[in-house]
Amino acid sequence: MNRxxxxxxxxxxxxxxYEEIEEVIGNGARTFDDIKRLTRCGMxxxxxxxCTSLVAKVIHEETGKPLHEIPLxxxxxxxSPIKLETLATDSTSFSTVKSVLDEVELEDGKVR
Amino acid sequence: xxxDVLIIGAGPAGLAAALETASRGLAxxxxxxxxxxGGQLPQQTQLIRPLPSEYGPLxxxxxxxxxxNQLEDYPINYLLQHRVVGxxxxxxxxxxxxxxxxxxxAKKMIMATGAAERAVAFPKWTxxxxxxxxAAQTLINRDFVLPGNEAVIIGSSDFAMDVALQLMAVxxxxxxxxxxxxxxxxxxxxxxxxxxxxxxxIYLNASIIEARGNGEVAEIDIEHTGTVLTEKxxxxxxxxxxxxxxxxxxxxxxxxxxxxxxxxxxxxxxSNFQTDREDAFLAGNAAGITSQGAILLTGxxxxxxxCEKLQAISHDEAQQIRGSLxxxxxxxEDKDIWESRIHHIERYANPKLKDxxxx
Numbered sequence: 001m002n003r004x005x006x007x008x009x010x011x012x013x014x015x016x017x018y019e020e021i022e023e024v025i026g027n028g029a030r031t032f033d034d035i036k037r038l039t040r041c042g043m044x045x046x047x048x049x050x051c052t053s054l055v056a057k058v059i060h061e062e063t064g065k066p067l068h069e070i071p072l073x074x075x076x077x078x079x080s081p082i083k084l085e086t087l088a089t090d091s092t093s094f095s096t097v098k099s100v101l102d103e104v105e106l107e108d109g110k111v112r
Numbered sequence: 113x114x115x116d117v118l119i120i121g122a123g124p125a126g127l128a129a130a131l132e133t134a135s136r137g138l139a140x141x142x143x144x145x146x147x148x149x150g151g152q153l154p155q156q157t158q159l160i161r162p163l164p165s166e167y168g169p170l171x172x173x174x175x176x177x178x179x180x181n182q183l184e185d186y187p188i189n190y191l192l193q194h195r196v197v198g199x200x201x202x203x204x205x206x207x208x209x210x211x212x213x214x215x216x217x218a219k220k221m222i223m224a225t226g227a228a229e230r231a232v233a234f235p236k237w238t239x240x241x242x243x244x245x246x247a248a249q250t251l252i253n254r255d256f257v258l259p260g261n262e263a264v265i266i267g268s269s270d271f272a273m274d275v276a277l278q279l280m281a282v283x284x285x286x287x288x289x290x291x292x293x294x295x296x297x298x299x300x301x302x303x304x305x306x307x308x309x310x311x312x313x314i315y316l317n318a319s320i321i322e323a324r325g326n327g328e329v330a331e332i333d334i335e336h337t338g339t340v341l342t343e344k345x346x347x348x349x350x351x352x353x354x355x356x357x358x359x360x361x362x363x364x365x366x367x368x369x370x371x372x373x374x375x376x377x378x379x380x381x382x383s384n385f386q387t388d389r390e391d392a393f394l395a396g397n398a399a400g401i402t403s404q405g406a407i408l409l410t411g412x413x414x415x416x417x418x419c420e421k422l423q424a425i426s427h428d429e430a431q432q433i434r435g436s437l438x439x440x441x442x443x444x445e446d447k448d449i450w451e452s453r454i455h456h457i458e459r460y461a462n463p464k465l466k467d468x469x470x471x
Binding site: 003056086 | 145196211213230236238319321322355362368370376377469
């Protein structure tokens with residue numbers, strides 16, 4: 001790994017620096033999800049697609065934990081960004097997402 | 113929408129799997145988020161070898177054409193510019209065409225989701241002008257856009273050598289290749305020689321200190337043999353290797369194993385290229401980062417296994433075809449990758465990561 005100074009960005013979406021990640025590892029964070037909860041690392045538009053491997057490397061360097069013991073971050077639906085309008089869909093024949101949108105009843109395309 | 117086989121990803125692995133399944137009479141839906149078939153192949157202008165005996169050696173875009181053309185006679189339902197965004201409780205896949213989301217119910221799925229390039233971090237790596245080698249290649253070969261004039265490449269894999277040569281061919285001055293390790297990572301000596309003969313220095317045991325620039329990259333400091341080398345650049349291409357794309361496997365509740373040589377975490381699978389889910393198979397770089405030839409073979413194995421499960425061919429015939437495909441895979445694939453793959457398959461019943469909480 002190249003030498004990272006304290007200000008080197010690790011999560012570019014949320015602009016989380018090496019120093020911020022180092023700090024929460026110092027406080028006991030050991031997995032990607034720990035770091036995410038404490039810093040917002042990985043919570044931007046790319047949803048950790050870019051920083052997952054960088055964060056794993058930082059955890060490895062800071063704690064000595066081998067990479068195969070650093071688990072994958074939790075991956076959630078939707079798997080990639082999607083407009084809410086699209087997700088809600090205009091089909092009434094099936095339920096697209098299990099959400100409050102399911103509870104909305106439509107009449108002539110409008111909420112009843 | 114219902115089908116026998118749903119193939120997710122229309123790169124080389126997905127196309128190879130489509131041929132095996134569609135040619136044996138199964139109904140196939142092939143989904144890809146891009147507007148064209150072939151995945152990353154159409155912008156690969158380099159010669160790709162070794163390939164399975166019925167192909168090549170071909171250039172990447174020629175291989176893409178061949179893979180697409182041989183599907184011509186089969187009634188495959190192509191869903192291009194469609195993305196899988198999730199799963200329904202009944203096992204249907206949620207697909208969007210950017211206007212609506214609809215379920216696709218398949219008897220079997222083959223996930224050929226491919227790989228994503230990894231970032232390389234160093235101070236100011238997020239500045240414009242700094243991109244992955246794959247992004248630079250897409251710009252010059254697909255979009256016909258010059259990403260810069262003066263470049264440094266970080267990383268020395270075979271792919272980095274290919275892109276270095278392709279950048280030079282369109283007039284980019286490649287000022288150097290920076291490699292952290294004590295030796296060049298590429299295994300194709302012809303390419304390494306070609307790069308060196310073009311006068312591109314390869315700095316081994318070297319690292320990046322920082323990039324600088326006002327709003328875009330203008331300079332990069334490289335540490336090499338105890339001294340600092342500053343290059344004026346408007347393009348830095350980074351090669352951090354690739355990681356399999358796993359989101360969908362995670363949502364399906366598949367278990368994972370860790371194989372460093374195959375790109376780190378990969379779904380657990382057996383010699384049928386079947387995950388620990390009855391309906392989910394996989395192929396290509398999603399099953400471990402490997403060469404193009406091996407990608408095609410894994411697509412064929414997954415396709416054959418699905419044909420067997422859906423009784424389009426007999427168990428004996430499937431075993432025989434799989435046996436010869438595995439023999440060819442052993443020959444085509446780098447030895448350390450092949451050994452990791454076999455090791456991974458042997459660990460099928462003992463995954464490292466399983467029963468993740470899915471939300």
